Amino acid sequence: MKEEKARASARVDGRGPGDGRAFIGMPAFPEAAAEAVGNDTLRANLRHATRTIRDKRAVAVAELDDWAELREAGKQIKDRTLHRLDHYLVQLEESVTAAGGTVHWAADAAEANRIVADLVKATGESEVVKVKSMATQEIGLNEALEAEGITAYETDLAELIVQLGEDRPSHILVPAIHRNRGEIRDIFRSEMGKWGRPAPEGLGDSPAELAEAARLHLREKFLRAKVGISGANFMVAETGTLVVVESEGNGRMCLTLPETLISVVGIEKVVPTWRDLEVFLQTLPRSSTAERMNPYTSMWTGTSDDDGPSDFHLVLLDNGRTDVLADEVGRQTLRCIRCSACLNVCPVYERAGGHAYGSVYPGPIGAVLTPQLRGTTSEIDASLPYASTLCGACYDVCPVAIDIPEVLVHLREKVADRGGRGHRLEKAAVKAAGWVLDRPGVLAAGERVAARTRGLHPGRLPGASGWTDSRDLPRMPAEPFRDWWRKNRS
Amino acid sequence: MSSPTTPSSRDRILGRVRAALAGAPDVPPPSRGYATAHTADDPAALLDLLHENLADYRAKVHRGTEAELPSLVERLLREHGAGSVAVPPGLPAVWLSRTTVEQRHDRGGRVPAGDRTSPAGAVPDATLTPYELDATDAVVTGCALAIAETGTIVLDGGPGQGRRSLTLVPDLHICVVRTADQIVASVPRALPRLDPGHPLTWISGPSATSDIELDRVEGVHGPRTLHVVLLVDAEDGGGG
Ligand code: SF4
Numbered sequence: 245m246k247e248e249k250a251r252a253s254a255r256v257d258g259r260g261p262g263d264g265r266a267f268i269g270m271p272a273f274p275e276a277a278a279e280a281v282g283n284d285t286l287r288a289n290l291r292h293a294t295r296t297i298r299d300k301r302a303v304a305v306a307e308l309d310d311w312a313e314l315r316e317a318g319k320q321i322k323d324r325t326l327h328r329l330d331h332y333l334v335q336l337e338e339s340v341t342a343a344g345g346t347v348h349w350a351a352d353a354a355e356a357n358r359i360v361a362d363l364v365k366a367t368g369e370s371e372v373v374k375v376k377s378m379a380t381q382e383i384g385l386n387e388a389l390e391a392e393g394i395t396a397y398e399t400d401l402a403e404l405i406v407q408l409g410e411d412r413p414s415h416i417l418v419p420a421i422h423r424n425r426g427e428i429r430d431i432f433r434s435e436m437g438k439w440g441r442p443a444p445e446g447l448g449d450s451p452a453e454l455a456e457a458a459r460l461h462l463r464e465k466f467l468r469a470k471v472g473i474s475g476a477n478f479m480v481a482e483t484g485t486l487v488v489v490e491s492e493g494n495g496r497m498c499l500t501l502p503e504t505l506i507s508v509v510g511i512e513k514v515v516p517t518w519r520d521l522e523v524f525l526q527t528l529p530r531s532s533t534a535e536r537m538n539p540y541t542s543m544w545t546g547t548s549d550d551d552g553p554s555d556f557h558l559v560l561l562d563n564g565r566t567d568v569l570a571d572e573v574g575r576q577t578l579r580c581i582r583c584s585a586c587l588n589v590c591p592v593y594e595r596a597g598g599h600a601y602g603s604v605y606p607g608p609i610g611a612v613l614t615p616q617l618r619g620t621t622s623e624i625d626a627s628l629p630y631a632s633t634l635c636g637a638c639y640d641v642c643p644v645a646i647d648i649p650e651v652l653v654h655l656r657e658k659v660a661d662r663g664g665r666g667h668r669l670e671k672a673a674v675k676a677a678g679w680v681l682d683r684p685g686v687l688a689a690g691e692r693v694a695a696r697t698r699g700l701h702p703g704r705l706p707g708a709s710g711w712t713d714s715r716d717l718p719r720m721p722a723e724p725f726r727d728w729w730r731k732n733r734s
Numbered sequence: 735m736s737s738p739t740t741p742s743s744r745d746r747i748l749g750r751v752r753a754a755l756a757g758a759p760d761v762p763p764p765s766r767g768y769a770t771a772h773t774a775d776d777p778a779a780l781l782d783l784l785h786e787n788l789a790d791y792r793a794k795v796h797r798g799t800e801a802e803l804p805s806l807v808e809r810l811l812r813e814h815g816a817g818s819v820a821v822p823p824g825l826p827a828v829w830l831s832r833t834t835v836e837q838r839h840d841r842g843g844r845v846p847a848g849d850r851t852s853p854a855g856a857v858p859d860a861t862l863t864p865y866e867l868d869a870t871d872a873v874v875t876g877c878a879l880a881i882a883e884t885g886t887i888v889l890d891g892g893p894g895q896g897r898r899s900l901t902l903v904p905d906l907h908i909c910v911v912r913t914a915d916q917i918v919a920s921v922p923r924a925l926p927r928l929d930p931g932h933p934l935t936w937i938s939g940p941s942a943t944s945d946i947e948l949d950r951v952e953g954v955h956g957p958r959t960l961h962v963v964l965l966v967d968a969e970d971g972g973g974g
Contacts, residue, residue: 313768320764327761330751343931349744401943401954455943455951462955467864483930493902493941493956500898501864511747518930522922523768536787537884540956541936542898550842551897551933562747570754 289424290597294588300534301585301641307536308526317523319645322579325516326569332481332514333560339484343546345556350508352563357388359559360473360506364394367504367555369470373462375488375495376400377475378582379508379561381604382617385473396473397439397465399494401458408435425449436461462494472498472553476509477581478524479558482517485545486558489528489538499542505553510561512569512578524581527643531583564617573654574616579644580609586638586648592631595683601628608638612651620659629655630676771919772883780882780917785964787885791939792952793960799968807874807908808832810961814906816871820862822896829874829910838862838870840896867903873957874908875901878934879927880962883920885939887911887962890932898935907957909937912965 305311325332337347350356364372372389374380374396386396386407398407405423409431423431429449436443441461447453474495478487486507488495499505515521529538547556568574587593587607598606602624603614611628620626629652638648773783788795798806811819811833818836830837840862862870876894877887887909889895901907911917918924928934941956952958 308772310768310772313766317764317766317768320761324761324764327755327758329755330748333748333751349747351743351746355743399955451951455954459954463868466955467868480930485930491941492943492954494954496898496902496935497955500902511751518925520764522925523766525921526768535791535938537791537881537886537936537938539791539937539939539942541934543930543934543936545930545933548891548931548933551891552899560747562750566747566750566754569751572758 287595287597290594294590294594297534298588301531301588304530304534304536308530311527314523314527315643315645318527318581318643319579321515321520321523322644323576325514326512326575326578329511329514329569332516333511335481335516336479336484336514337560339480339482340546340556340558341484343484344548345484345546345558348557348559350559350561350563353383356383356508356559356561356563357385360385360508361389361392361394363504363506363557364389364471365392367471369394371395371397371465371469372471372473372506373397373399373465373469373498373502374403374473375475375490375498376403377473377508378604379475379510380473383508383561383563385508397462399462399466399498400490401455401492401494404458404462405431408432408439425451425454428454432457432461440464462497466494466497466501469498469502471504471506472502474498474505474507476507476513477528478521479509479514480516480518480521481514483545485518485543487521488542489525489532490541491533491539493540496540496542499544500552502553504555504557506557506559508559508561510563511565512580528581528583531581531585531641531643567619568613568616571616571654574612574651576646577609577612577616577651579646580613581644582609583643584609585641585643589637589641591633591635591637596631601631608632608648609646612646612648612655615655615659620655626659627676629653629659768922769920770922773919775919777913777917780919781913781964781966784880784882784885784911784913784917787882788887788939788962789885791885792942793885793939793962795962795964797964797966799966801968803829803910803963803965804832806963808834810908811835811872811906814872814959816906818870818872820867820870820873820896820900820904822873822875822894822900824893824895825874825876826894835872838866840900842897862900864899864903867899870904872906872908873900873904874910876910876912877916879916879918879924880911881919881921881924882917886924887937888924888928889935889937890928892932898933901935901937902956905953905957906959906961907937907940908961908963910963910965914965914967 308314340347348359350359370393372394374386376398380386386398389396398404405428409423409427426449429447432443432454433447436457439461441464443457444453444460447457474488476486477489479485480487486509488499490496515524525537525541529535532538544552544556547554565578568578584607586609587598590608593607601607601610601614603610603618605613611631615625615628618625620629632649632652634649634652636649639646642648773780785795785797796806796810807829812835816835818838819830819833821830821837821839823840823842841860873896875889875896876892878890878892878895880887889898889901889909891897895901901909918927937960939952940958940960941953943951943954
């Protein structure tokens with residue numbers, strides 16, 4: 245059993261599972277994307293997924309005639325919070341502490357992992373149940389716990405599929421989107437028994453059967469769990485309330501049944517007031533799963549006398565966020581509520597797949613967030629800002645109005661400043677740009693989106709100035725991108 | 735528990751935040767130009783909207799009067815073949831007056847440490863352990879309020895609702911909404927009525943996942959079946 249666990253977290257294909265560290269050493273965007281587009285299953289799944297969610301989202305958003313106002317309010321609330329982040333973090337700390345919780349501050353991934361490992365060890369437990377959290381993936385918590393002899397069980401169905409399949413997540417919302425039902429059945433059959441209750445005899449591949457297998461496999465772990473680990477979608481400074489939005493109920497299990505709960509949350513997740521939730525609880529579900537409301541939302545404030553964990557710890561995570569905050573253009577990235585709407589409209593993401601982005605944050609948001617969190621010193625991170633046609637579809641759907649194309653152009657300038665001609669970063673960047681340019685389908689899709697929204701933000705359309713700002717990058721004339729490309733491809 | 739982080743990490747992060755923001759202009763309070771509701775405040779219309787939205791997310795919805803409730807609950811438990819039902823503190827006894835399934839009354843409070851693994855059905859009127867709840871087929875509760883526009887019911891642990899695990903572990907949840915005073919139109923109307931000091935659970939349809947090729951499947955970990963009973967006045971017409 246020990247050996248199997250160790251193997252399960254070992255690297256499987258020269259790259260590691262879903263933690264931030266293991267992604268370092270990834271090939272830069274074009275190579276990773278080339279690998280992805282060679283995989284027909286992945287491409288078909290991704291196209292189906294992104295198109296389905298995209299269309300449903302449009303319907304869910306159209307139901308609210310004040311969507312534009314909600315989006316603007318969400319943007320402003322987040323901006324206001326970010327500009328007074330120190331104040332709200334201190335207020336949050338006071339509220340959580342007053343409600344019986346303990347607040348910890350982690351400057352980087354290593355410190356956060358150390359805090360969590362120590363807290364788990366103090367309980368005497370050697371296993372924890374986890375609800376999907378991008379922050380804990382970002383810091384590689386599972387692997388850090390493993391090194392301390394603690395097994396972390398992922399409990400989201402998709403995360404379970406990813407974990408059992410010794411794989412990396414490829415989509416924020418549906419991380420196992422690159423797996424089809426037959427593959428999932430095979431993974432369940434061969435792997436579940438190594439970790440606990442095996443898959444039922446003769447397990448078929450209908451989604452209902454697969455979900456049932458996951459229910460049985462995980463129920464045993466929930467019932468005996470003494471420690472739960474989560475992230476949070478929002479933290480309310482004035483009340484100390486944490487909010488987790490989910491679908492399956494595994495979040496409720498992890499938040500409710502254990503005696504100790506540890507939540508690891510990025511410092512940008514704070515909102516000032518209870519009332520502010522009225523905006524995000526309307527915009528997040530519709531942007532994310534295209535629902536009026538997701539099946540379950542849990543809210544808790546510290547500990548309560550007679551319900552849920554008696555011990556609650558909040559680990560506030562920086563890990564590069566204050567660097568993002570320091571950048572006047574890049575700062576807006578911290579408004580992100582991780583809805584994944586931008587992934588589903590992105591022509592590059594649809595063709596390249598989530599893995600190509602080389603981090604836990606794929607798609608347009610990953611292309612702007614990862615290089616800011618990690619810096620642009622590696623090939624993969626330097627190439628990310630070029631993995632885009634700048635069509636602006638991501639900005640249009642973003643419920644907090646992050647101008648991703650603006651940040652991309654800004655980051656391109658930074659990459660160009662850092663490397664000189666012939667520099668390895670510059671080469672990676674040019675290759676990523678070339679990948680996009682070489683794909684008529686990507687460009688055409690980007691163009692179509694751009695054409696639809698041209699009137700809304702003409703400034704960023706094809707031939708965006710950022711491309712020409714660096715002498716080392718493909719030179720872009722002022723004429724429309726498509727025309728330029730047509731002329732130059734032959 | 736282990737001691738909180740040394741003050742230095744806290745100071746370091748707050749110092750970095752302040753340095754990052756140095757010279758940045760202050761941002762005014764947000765404008766809230768959005769609507770507080772998207773529906774007129776007509777009780778009958780809100781009731782219909784709630785009904786429709788609950789059903790749209792595959793909750794099974796019934797309307798009934800106070801007088802009809804005991805037989806409706808009896809019928810639902812029977813039709814699901816439930817052999818036992820968890821009962822939160824403060825649930826009106828009359829709601830379960832017609833059913834003959836075994837009632838497991840939860841005393842509330844926390845399961846004593848070390849007592850989490852006791853076998854099912856051990857002590858009457860105790861705090862039900864997770865294992866006991868797992869061996870319990872159903873739960874009947876009231877709610878704090880319901881949101882018409884989103885088809886959501888909200889539980890706050892008040893009388894007749896119980897601890898969060900009660901409505902999580904059993905596979906069938908029957909939730910009763912008093913339509914006269916528990917329906918609000920929208921999320922902005924719901925939040926002011928809720929106390930953030932209480933643990934809150936917002937439920938919109940049964941547990942679901944779309945993780946496998948985006949096919950929606952009901953019920954992964956939470957109750958796979960959710961019945962919502964909309965309790966109406968006699969003259970509004972009942973009939974489950
Ligand atoms: S950048 Fe905007 S659209 Fe993309 S995940 Fe974040 S909030 Fe959603």
